[in-house]
Amino acid sequence: MTTQGEVETMRELRRVRRTLQEIESRMLELEAEMHVALQRVPEERRESAKNLVHYIALRQQDLRQLQVELADLGLSSLGRLEGCALGTIRRVLARVQEGLACRGDEAARATLAQRRDEVEGALDWSAGKEALHLHTRVILGPRPDGRHVYIMVTAPCASEADGSWMETMLRSGMNVLRINCAHEGPAEWAQMVEALRAASSRTQVPCRILMDLAGPKIRTGGIQGALRIATWKPEKDELGRVVTPARVSLLRRSAHALEGDDAQLIAEDEAFASLALGDSLEFRDTRGKRRSLEVIELDAQSAVLSATARAYVLDSVEATLWRGDDSHGRLQLQVATGADAAVDMRVGDELVLSGTRAFCSPPKRDADGNVEVRGEVACTLAAALEGLQVGHRVLFDDGKVEAVVLEARAAEREYLLEVTRTQRPVVRIRAEKGINLPDSDLPIAALQSHDLEALPFVVAQADAVSLSFARSPEDVEALHAELDRLGRSDIGVVLKIETRRGFENLPRLLLEGLIRPPLAVMIARGDLAVEVGFERLAEVQEEMLWLCEASHVPAIWATQVLDNLARTGVPSRAEVTDAAASVAAECVMLNKGPHVHEAVRTLSDILERMEQH
Numbered sequence: 001m002t003t004q005g006e007v008e009t010m011r012e013l014r015r016v017r018r019t020l021q022e023i024e025s026r027m028l029e030l031e032a033e034m035h036v037a038l039q040r041v042p043e044e045r046r047e048s049a050k051n052l053v054h055y056i057a058l059r060q061q062d063l064r065q066l067q068v069e070l071a072d073l074g075l076s077s078l079g080r081l082e083g084c085a086l087g088t089i090r091r092v093l094a095r096v097q098e099g100l101a102c103r104g105d106e107a108a109r110a111t112l113a114q115r116r117d118e119v120e121g122a123l124d125w126s127a128g129k130e131a132l133h134l135h136t137r138v139i140l141g142p143r144p145d146g147r148h149v150y151i152m153v154t155a156p157c158a159s160e161a162d163g164s165w166m167e168t169m170l171r172s173g174m175n176v177l178r179i180n181c182a183h184e185g186p187a188e189w190a191q192m193v194e195a196l197r198a199a200s201s202r203t204q205v206p207c208r209i210l211m212d213l214a215g216p217k218i219r220t221g222g223i224q225g226a227l228r229i230a231t232w233k234p235e236k237d238e239l240g241r242v243v244t245p246a247r248v249s250l251l252r253r254s255a256h257a258l259e260g261d262d263a264q265l266i267a268e269d270e271a272f273a274s275l276a277l278g279d280s281l282e283f284r285d286t287r288g289k290r291r292s293l294e295v296i297e298l299d300a301q302s303a304v305l306s307a308t309a310r311a312y313v314l315d316s317v318e319a320t321l322w323r324g325d326d327s328h329g330r331l332q333l334q335v336a337t338g339a340d341a342a343v344d345m346r347v348g349d350e351l352v353l354s355g356t357r358a359f360c361s362p363p364k365r366d367a368d369g370n371v372e373v374r375g376e377v378a379c380t381l382a383a384a385l386e387g388l389q390v391g392h393r394v395l396f397d398d399g400k401v402e403a404v405v406l407e408a409r410a411a412e413r414e415y416l417l418e419v420t421r422t423q424r425p426v427v428r429i430r431a432e433k434g435i436n437l438p439d440s441d442l443p444i445a446a447l448q449s450h451d452l453e454a455l456p457f458v459v460a461q462a463d464a465v466s467l468s469f470a471r472s473p474e475d476v477e478a479l480h481a482e483l484d485r486l487g488r489s490d491i492g493v494v495l496k497i498e499t500r501r502g503f504e505n506l507p508r509l510l511l512e513g514l515i516r517p518p519l520a521v522m523i524a525r526g527d528l529a530v531e532v533g534f535e536r537l538a539e540v541q542e543e544m545l546w547l548c549e550a551s552h553v554p555a556i557w558a559t560q561v562l563d564n565l566a567r568t569g570v571p572s573r574a575e576v577t578d579a580a581a582s583v584a585a586e587c588v589m590l591n592k593g594p595h596v597h598e599a600v601r602t603l604s605d606i607l608e609r610m611e612q613h
Contacts, residue, residue, distance in 0.1 A: 006103065009073075009099075009103070010100065010103055010105070012069060012072070012073065013073065013096055013099050013100050013103075014100065014105075015069070016066065016069050016070060016073065016075075016096055017093065017096045017097070017100070017108075019066050019069075020066075020089055020092060020093045020096065021093065023057075023058060023061055023089055024086070024089050024090065024093065026057045026058075026060070026061070027053075027054040027057040027058065027085065027086050027089070028086075029057070030053050030054070030056065030057040031050055031053050031054065031057075034053050034511075037049075037511055038050060038053065038511075040515050041511070041514045041515055042514075042515070042517065045135075045514050045517055045552075047123060047131070048131060048135075048514060048551050048552040048553070049511060049514050049551065050086075051083065051084065051085055051086070051123060051128065051550055051551065051552070052507065052510060052511065052514075052547070052550045052551040053511075054085040054086040054550075055081075055082060055085040055546070055547070055550035056507055056550075057085075058081075058085050058089070063078060066078075070092065073096075073099070075092055075095055075096070076088070076091070076092050076095075078092070080125070081125075082128075082546045082547075082549040082550045083123075083125060083128025083129055083131070083132060083549050083550065083552065084122070084123040084124055084125050084127065084128040085550065086122055086123070087119070087122030087123040087124050087125075087128075088125070090115070090118050090119050090122050091119050091122070091124075093115060094112075094115045094116055094118075094119050097111065097112050097115050098112065128549075128552065131552040132549060132552045132553075132554065132586070133148065135517065135518065135519070135552050135553060135554060136148075136150070136520075136554040136586045136587075138492075138517070138518045139208075139463075139464055139492040139494075139517075139518035139519065139520050139554060140175065140176055140208055140464075140520070140554060140586070140587055141175060141176070141206050141207070141208040141463070142206055144173070144175050144604075146604075146608050147604065147607045147608045147611055148586070148611060149582070149583055149585065149586060149587065149588060149607045149611070150175040150176055150586065150587040150588070151173050151174055151175050151176070151587070151588055151590065151600055151603055151604060151607075152174075152175065152176040152177070152178050152210065152556060152558075152587055152588065152589040152590070153169055153174045153176070153177060153178065153589075153590050153592075153596060153600060154178045154180060154589065154590065154591050154592050155177055155178065155179050155180070155192050155592070156592040157183070157184065157188070157302070158184055158188035158189070158191045158192050158301075159255075159299045159300075159301050159302040160297075160304075161192045161195060162195055162299065163195045163198055163199050165195075166192075166195045166196045166198075166199035166200075167199040167202060167203055168597045169596070169597060169600060170199055170200060170203045170205040170207060171203060171205070172597045172598075172600040172601045172604070173600045173601060173603070173604035174207060174600055175206075175207060175208070175587075176207065176208045176209070176210055176587065177192070177196050177207055177208070177209050177210070178210045178211075178212055178466075178589065179192055179193075179209065179210070179211045179212065179462075180212050180214075181211055181212055181213050181214050181450075181451070181454045181458070182212070182214035182217070186454075186457045189211070189457060189461070190457075190461070193209060193461045193462075196209065208463040208464065209461065209462045209463050209464075210462065210463065210464045210465070210466055210492075210494060211454075211457075211458040211461070211462040211464075211465055211466065212465075212466040212468060212494075212496070213447070213451040213454060213455075213458070213465060213466060213467060213468050214448070214450055214451060214454070214468060215446055215447075215448060215451065215467070215468025215469035215496075216381055216384065216442075216444050216445075216446070216448055216468075216469050217380055217381060217448075218379065218380065218381045218384045218434065218435045218436075218437070219379075219380045219381075219431075219432050219433060219434055219435060220343075220360055220377055220378065220379070220380070220396065220397075220429060220430070220431055220432060220433045220435060221357065221358060221359055221360050221377075221378030221379065221380055221431065222358070222359050222360065222378075222431045222432075223342060223343070223359065223360050223361075223362070223430065223431050224359040224360065224361045228314070228315050228335040229312065229313070229314055229335065230248075230263040230264070230265060230312075230313045230335040230336075231263060231310070231311065231312045231313070232246035232247075232248050232262075232263045232307055232310065232311060233246055233309075233310035233311075234246045234307060234308050234309070234310070235568075242308045244568075244569075245306040245307055245308050246263075246306070246307040246308075246310075247262050247304055247305070247306065247307075247594070248262060248263045248264075248265060248293055248304070248305040248306075248307055249262045249263070249264045249265070249302055249303070249304060249305070249336075250264075250265045250266070250267060250272070250275075250293075250295075250302060250303040250304075250305055250333070251264060251265070251266050251267070251272075251301065251302045251336060252266075252267060252268075252269045252272035252273075252301060252302070253266055253267070253268050253269050253272070254269055255301040255302055262304075263313075263335075264335075264336035265305075265313070265333045265334065265335060265336055266333070266334045266335075266336045267331055267332070267333060267334075268331070268332065271331035271332070272303075274321065274328065274329075274331075275295055275298060275303060275321070276295065276298070276323065277295055277296070277297075277298050278294070278295060278323070279294070279295045279321055279322065279323050279328075280292050280293070280294050280295075280321075280322040280323075281293045281294075281295075281305070281319040281320070281321060281322075281331075281333070282319060282320045282322060283317045283318060283319035283320070283333070284317070285311040285312050285313055285317065286312045286313060286314045286317075287312060289309075289311070291307070291309055291311040292307070292309075293305035293306065293307050293319075294306045294307075313333070313335055314335070315334070315335055316332055316333060316334040316335060317332075317333050318330055318331070318332055318333075319331055319332075319333050342362065342428035342429055342430045343360050343361070343362045343363070343375045343376075343377055343428070343429045344362055344363065344375070344426055344427070344428050344429075345375070345396075345401050345403075345419050345422060345426070345427050345428075345429060346369070346419060346422060346425065346426055346427075347419055347420065347421065347422055348418070348419060349363065349371055349374075349375070349418070349419045350371065350374050350406070350416060350417065350418050350419075351363065351374050351375040351376065351377060351403070351416075351417050351419070352374055352375070352376045352377070352414055352415070352416060352417070353376075353377050353379060353385065353388075353394060353403075353414070353415045353417055354376055354377065354378055354379065354413065354414050354415075355378075355379050355381075355382030355383075355384075355385045355413030355414070356382065356412065356413050356414070357376060357378040358378060359378055360375070360376060360377050360378050360429075360431065361375060361376045362375050363375035377396070377429070377435075379435055381444065382413050383443060383444050384435075384437065384440075384442050384443075384444055385413055385415065385437075386410065386413075386443050387437070387440035387441045387442055387443055388405055388408055388410075388415050388437060388440050389405065389408055389439075389440070390405050390406065390407065390408055391404060391405060391439075392404070392405045392437065392439040392440050393405075393437075393438055393439050394415075394417055394435065394436070394437060395435070395436040395437075395438065395530050396427075396429050396433060396434070396435055396436075397427070397429050397430075397433040397434060398434060398526065398527075398530055399423075399436070399529070399530040399534075400422065400423040400424075400427050400429070401419060401421070401422050401423070401427050401429060402419070402420050402421040402422075403417035403418060403419045403420060404417065404418055404420050405417055406418050434527075434530075436499075436527065436530045436531055438499070438500045438530070438531040438532070439500075441501070442471070442499075442501075445475065445478060446467055446468065446469045446470050446471065446475035446478070446479070447467070447475070447478050447479060447482065452482065455482055455483075455486060456486060459483065459486045459487075459488035459491055462491070463491070463492055464491060464492030464493065464494055464518070464520070465479075465483075465491055465492070465493060465494070466493075466494040466495075466496050466522060467479050467493060467494065467495055467496060468496045468498070469496070469498060469499065469502070470495040470496055470497060470502055470509060471499055471501045471502045471505060472501070472505055472508070472509070473505070473508050473509060473511070473512035475509075476493070476495065476509060476512040476513050477512060479493065480493075480515070480516050483516075489516060491518075492518040492519070492520065493513060493516065493518070493519055493520075494519075494520045494521065494522050494556065495509055495510075495513055495519070495520070495521050495522065496522040496524055497509075497521060497522065497523060497524060497528065497544065498524035498526075498527035498528055498531070499527065499528075499531050500528075500531040500532050503528065503531075503532065503540055503543075503544065506521070506544060506547050507547060509521075510547060510548075510551045510553060511551075513553070514551060514553070519553050520553060520554045520555070520556055520586075520587070521544065521548050521553055521554070521555050521556065522555075522556040522558050522589070523541050523544050523545075523555060523556065523557055523558060523559075523585070524558055524559055525537060525541060525557070525558060525559040525560070526558075526559035526560060527559075528540060528541070541557075542584075545584050545585060554585075554586035554587060555585040555586055555587070556585060556586070556587040556588070556589055557582040557584075557585035557587070557588045557589065558588075558589035559589070559591075560575070560578075560591070561575070561578065561579055561582060561588055561589065561590055561591075561599075561603065562575050562576075562579050562590060562599040562602060562603055563575060563591060563593070565593075565595060565598060565599045565602060566590060566591060566592070566593030566594075566595055566596045566598075566599040567593040567594070567595065568595065569594075569595040569598060571599075571602065576606070579602075579603055579606050579607075580606055580610050582603075582607070583606075583607055583610040583611060588603060588607070590603065
């Protein structure tokens with residue numbers, strides 16, 4: 001005699017079966033709708049593209065009630081199915097059919113064999129995971145010893161990224177070197193490539209090279225009337241003792257400016273050539289205080305100077321060169337970077353954003369701080385402003401300031417903004433700071449003229465190229481066309497997702513990218529956080545990881561990973577937890593810093609532990 005509980009179980013099994021069959025049907029319908037696009041994908045990657053389509057169909061459904069019902073029945077609640085979406089649905093369906101058949105459901109028993117055959121032909125979890133690992137090895141190189149997750153390190157300037165630096169990074173655990181094409185040029189890039197290859201040969205540690213195209217540069221312009229000021233200060237403990245000396249970069253006149261936050265000074269080529277390690281440069285700073293700088297690193301183009309006291313230099317200063325107790329003449333040190341001037345912004349301020357002006361100008365205020373003459377912010381890429389409309393947000397300097405468009409004068413490329421949020425009561429926005437336009441459809445291509453100039457070098461020297469600012473399939477198509485023209489259709493492509501539109505279009509970007517593997521995706525969490533909001537970053541990066549896993553495409557987890565450790569030598573608790581979470585990706589990217597080798601070793605240890613956890 002059938003009990004009431006068994007009747008209820010049969011009813012629940014049939015309800016779950018019906019829901020699963022509807023999901024399966026929607027997956028197959030979307031696959032049929034996407035048939036033309038799927039046929040463009042090479043046969044060896046087509047199953048991955050199909051699985052992505054199946055996963056997208058699945059995510060269009062509200063699964064919450066179904067997952068509760070599956071859990072109540074003791075069945076899989078559809079977790080971890082990204083790599084084998086249709087296969088998982090069919091496996092669960094087969095279990096439901098078996099449950100019905102053993103309870104006397106003749107219709108279920110009659111179709112059970114067919115269900116089992118469908119399961120046999122479907123992608124399973126192991127096959128999906130192996131496809132992801134294979135595609136990761138193709139673009140990022142051999143699997144690292146002791147872990148599945150690769151470590152990518154951003155190279156500093158060429159003068160710092162020499163053979164010794166490369167060897168230290170390789171021995172610490174670096175698997176991929178990232179060269180940022182937004183800085184320096186082919187001569188310096190070649191120097192870094194040669195240094196890496198020589199170090200890799202010496203250590204017998206393989207390492208791939210990723211070259212990151214600069215993409216569109218939407219930044220603030222120079223500040224009108226800016227002073228050239230360099231300042232530095234060492235880190236001290238609570239007793240005022242120097243813990244870490246300040247670092248100052250000194251360049252020869254003919255060298256390119258260096259990337260980084262260190263103060264930079266310039267010496268004439270002849271004077272620079274007279275320097276030696278251990279030399280001391282003594283001078284009086286702008287305040288008349290006696291100060292000295294010691295040469296602690298030196299190469300043909302630049303030197304690193306160490307300082308144990310705070311100093312300010314305005315424009316230039318004359319220094320005496322000492323070698324031991326002997327004076328070797330005097331040399332002029334000129335400030336190479338940095339203007340201290342800025343546009344100060346407060347909540348409620350109105351300002352003008354312009355695509356035609358060359359310089360920014362600060363607002364003029366009365367004695368109470370009220371704006372009498374609006375400040376003006378110049379944008380270095382005028383075309384980026386063409387999509388701005390009233391009500392759109394504009395963010396400056398990694399979101400430190402948020403403003404909204406009050407008035408759009410598109411013909412003049414001028415926009416009246418009101419500041420709605422600031423990180424502090426007063427925020428000073430300096431030259432060359434990023435501008436984000438998260439609500440605008442930017443009418444600019446991901447590939448800019450400087451990227452096209454860099455590509456011949458990139459395809460000749462790199463294992464993979466990163467497309468910055470990827471937002472649409474057309475961006476990917478344009479890069480593929482250039483790679484074809486240069487005869488490198490085989491080079492790996494990394495899609496760098498750093499905008500809201502790039503995130504929203506990620507499924508389409510993946511399908512376009514799969515047409516021309518090898519392929520990977522970089523989750524540029526810094527810009528993404530600014531674009532989508534910091535409160536949404538966690539869910540957005542998780543969704544991107546899911547989509548990458550569904551397409552069996554490796555994901556690169558980037559921006560501020562162990563950043564405090566790389567910069568200061570001491571990690572924060574929050575960034576250690578963040579580094580542990582990065583095990584969900586196939587590769588983790590570290591930025592540069594004086595302690596980056598420690599960050600690489602620490603990250604490698606964290607990843608190994610988390611993979612075994």
